[in-house]
Amino acid sequence: MVDPRFGEAVRLFNAGEWYACHDGFEELWHETQSPCRRVLQGILQIAVAHLHLERGNRRGATVLLGEGLGRLHSAGPEALGLDLEILRDAARSRLQALQQELDPEELPLPRLQAICADA
Template sequence: MSALLTDPRYQAGIALFNQRQFYACHDVFEALWHEAIEPDRTFLQGVLQIAVGLHHLSNSNRRGATILLGEGCARLQDYQPDYATVDVSHLLAQSRQVLQALQGLPSEDCGEAIAIGLGLRAGTAPSLPCPQLCLQTSGV
């Protein structure tokens, strides 16, 4: 069993991620990451990278978002289908959808329409599901 499950900061970090408070989520998960041992450490690093990638996207930093979303997805690949109550397969599917949308933009586009579509910035645009840390209810 993952040591994360007994740390209240873990649930707080999940809540912040799902509230799209990615910078605050980063702070919580980074503190956990510094203390973690494997396999929790790599799992947290992958989630952190996705959170920071989404934070970069909300600030129109397309390059940073693309890099960190890609690295986070790669790091979480071996944690599927779920880990520490998180549906990793679902998180990866949503994150990869955002990553593919970013990679399909012309090079001069900052990705603002994607950020708006995810609800990370004000405005209206075609909607994409913003990645969530969905919790598994069984098999944990």
């Protein structure tokens, strides 16, 4: 996705600026009609899950991590030029920690990593 707002939303996501990246991804999600819409929504839900975690809402975080992973499940591993496996693995680990009533903060945060074009 070449929209500069996408790059900024990715940057904010990776900085843990959950509310701000939510705004960026939501704007793009509303404007997108392609199959990428589902991927954007999944990323958006994972970001909002982390906003819930920051606010102490473990139940909301659990629900949204599950929904976000569900939306990303059928996406190719490189949708939107991102390595979705890295994102899914981190989100899945944090979801499992929440489901087991463990502290997900001990696990790495999910990240959005661009696919290297010459790899």
